Amino acid sequence: MRTDRCGDLRVGDVGRTVTLCGWVDRRREHGEHLAFVDLRDRSGVVQLVVDGAHDLRSEFVLRVTGTVRERPADTANDALATGAVEVDAQAVEVLAAAEPPPFPLDERTEVDEVLRLRHRYVDLRRPRLQRNLEVRARVNSAVRGAMEEQGFIEVETPMLVASTPEGARDFVVPSRKEPGSFYALPQSPQIFKQLCMVGGVDRYYQIARCLRDEDLRADRQFEFMQLDAEASFVSQDDVLAFISHAVAAAAEAVTGVRPGEIGRMSWEEAMERYGSDKPDVRFGMELVELTDVFAGTEFRAFQAPCTKGIRVPGGADTSRNRLDDLTERCKRWGAKGLVWMRVTPDGLDSPVAKFLTDDEQAGLRTAMEAEVGDLLLLVADERRTARHILGLLRLELGRPPVTEGGLHFLWVVDFPLFEALDEAGNPIPAHHPFTMPHEDDVHLLDGGDLLAVRSQAYDLVLNGWELGSGSVRIHRREVQERIFSLLGIGPEEAQAKFGFLLDAFRYGAPPHAGFAFGMDRLTAILAGEENIREVIAYPKTQSGADPLTDAPTPIDDRHLEELGLRVLPPAE
RNA sequence: GGUCCUGUGGUGCAGUUUGGAGUGCACGCCGGCCUGUCAAGCCGGAGGUCGCGGGUUCAAAUCCCGUCAGGACCGCCA
Secondary structure: OOOOOHHHOOHHHOOOEEEEEEEEEEEEEOOOOOEEEEEEEOOEEEEEEEOOOOOOOOOOEEEEEEEEEEOOOOOOOOOOOOOOEEEEEEEEEEEEOOOOOOOOOOOOOOOOHHHHHHOHHHHOOOHHHHHHHHHHHHHHHHHHHHHHHOOOEEOOOOOOEOOOOOOOOOOEEEOOOOOOOEEEOOOOOHHHHHHHHHOOOOEEEEEEEEEOOOOOEOOEOOEEEEEEEEEEOOOHHHHHHHHHHHHHHHHHHHHOOOOOOOEEEEHHHHHHHHOOOOOOOOOOOOOEEOOOOOOOOOOHHHOOOEEEEEEEOOHHHOOHHHHHHHHHHHHHOOOOOOEEEEEEOOEEEOOOHHHOOHHHHHHHHHHOOOOOOOEEEEEEEOHHHHHHHHHHHHHHHHOOOOOOOOOOEEEEEOOEOEEEEOOOOOEEEOOOOOEOEOHHHHHHHOOOOHHHOEEOEEEEEEOOEEEEEEEEEOOOHHHHHHHHHHOOOOHHHHHHHHHHHHHHHOOOOOOEEEEEEEHHHHHHHHHOOOOHHHHOOOOOOOOOOEOOOOEOOOOOHHHHHHOOOOOOOOOO
16 A cells, blocks of 8 residues: 555655555645645654645545655654655645544643543654653563573463462363353462473473452553563572573663663561662661660650651751641551651751750761751651551652653662461461572471561662562472461462462472563553553553443343352442 | 542633633634735634533632543552
């Protein structure tokens, strides 16, 4: 149908007769016999010169044959890749008329997102999404290439799987042949990839669709894509190297620059310095340890297991209103309160300054390297609470936009094996129950401090986003049984939940380790987007609806009956 | 489950604090003029359930209550 793409035409094409197809991007009429029409396809736009264009309206689909010619002197458009040439249209065929679009297709109008989603097919024509889909395709391609270079082979795993009680809420699919039974859609191919290892596929990867029925966020959709990988006979360092190579290839494919080696930080250090297991290290404002400064304080609020603070450089002009708002926010996050102090030439301006001795005030200023004009924010609480609140506060006050500060990948290693104890005193796994404990901490499993046990689990973080996580897996039956027993999972329960994996391990399981990271998140950051919806062709809203198709929708009674289902009336 | 923000012609906004006639801006749309524009320009025109429901008031886009939709976040996401 066409000989060229609009955006490809250059001075070298002058004199050629070309046929182009595309949409009317814009039209400029100059009387009955001269008009300019910008014709757009995925490659870009080119200016057509048309004898009368009154019937060529916005977004009409055209097929145009004409001669490429150099633009007259002084009429070239440097802002356009094709700006030195134009196409003198001899034949214009309207392939499809179009109603005026529901919103402007230009780049400068920020359109309501529901409207964009309802007319996503129009939105996709806009430069932003055209660009983002291309970034996404490049990231996918680069990651695949990088994994295959390293000897990984792609294996697909099923979408209809058995529900497991662990982890996120499952999406379920009713079985017609076995009414009352359900498949689950996979939260990840975790167990299947481990079975691949037992099956001798010693380097597996897949760009896998994963589904979790949890509340949506800027960085979370019900369904998302993960680069899922697993390898046999490898160490943690090997896995980090494989994945580092893959994300570096993706970054290079988009930015043209290959990132340097990715640094590592222990989970404990990340929590102490940033109050987060996914620290955004693009900016400072690190958490400062102040417990010792107030060790003997008379001030009751600071007589806590842990006192930490952050320094907001130049923040002393923060209004009382804003400080009250931050205090409220901290309380909602679970803090008992927030202590603020403005550093002024006359000392610390704070409601609590009078409760602190001169030594304490001096010690505080030294520890925090406070300068006149700064704002100091302190939280005293249990250590995990103080870290958490200040970590959130730090992001609230200092986090730069996604497009600023460059790309800061970071490996967070040595995660704890257990994140807490439940009411029954059983530990709760921080990652998943197949995670191998750190070799140096295995002895703690027998009567030691369980919460101090580190694991061979690791996360990859990019600019404060958790890209993904992985671990060295337990491949020895006795270790797995020990973990299950600590978790309060008896042999029968273990067999019921993970029997097929445990069975598989009887038949010769190689030591193995793996990782998975979110392709949507990686793509969003590389595309300079704050929200993964901008790099997904057909995303859902925060409530999980699709304004384009109106999903989810009710199904008819006959369909329900066939599946053996009955819908309850809505709860009051 | 919770907190906060937003909702005004097709689109993006202002107007809401301090109630007084659907008032304004830009884009788009329709018609006309216009032979070198490129966010073309000029003239004219059409287009409104101020998200929805209730309340207060002589009077509500504006104040109050509820509700719906969207967004950000906390919880949740092994």
